Amino acid sequence: MLNEHEDELRELGVEVYNTPEANITLLRALIESPSTLLLLNDTENSIYEVRVLNHLYTDVQIKNLQFAQDITISQVIRNRKLIAPNGNTTIMYGDRLIFTGNKQTAAQIRQALATAN
Secondary structure, three states: OOHHHHHHHOOOOOOOOOOHHHHHHHHHHHHOOEEEEHHHHOOOEEEEEOOOOOOOOOEHHHHOOOOOOOOEEEEEEEEEEEEEOOOOEOOOOOEEEEEEEEHHHHHHHHHHHHHHO
């Protein structure tokens, strides 16, 4: 049933997840990189996602972000496509950033990036 409506939901901006596929992906990641489990169990650091809605951070290269030293951005999702970023990657309005960092610092960074202006 979901497959019939998946494209329609995506066009409406709904994030569609396939739970079994997500579980398989997680297990594969744990097998390929067992240290991933350390990050998942870490009490001070974690993995985060944020949508960039603050224009102060758009059209800025990652290396020039004021908090670039505090987090590691592992993926940029732009127009439903994954981008493996580097310091020269330019952040665009609406990008979703997947990053790791300290829980306290990450909360402040997420708030700053997600605050629409």
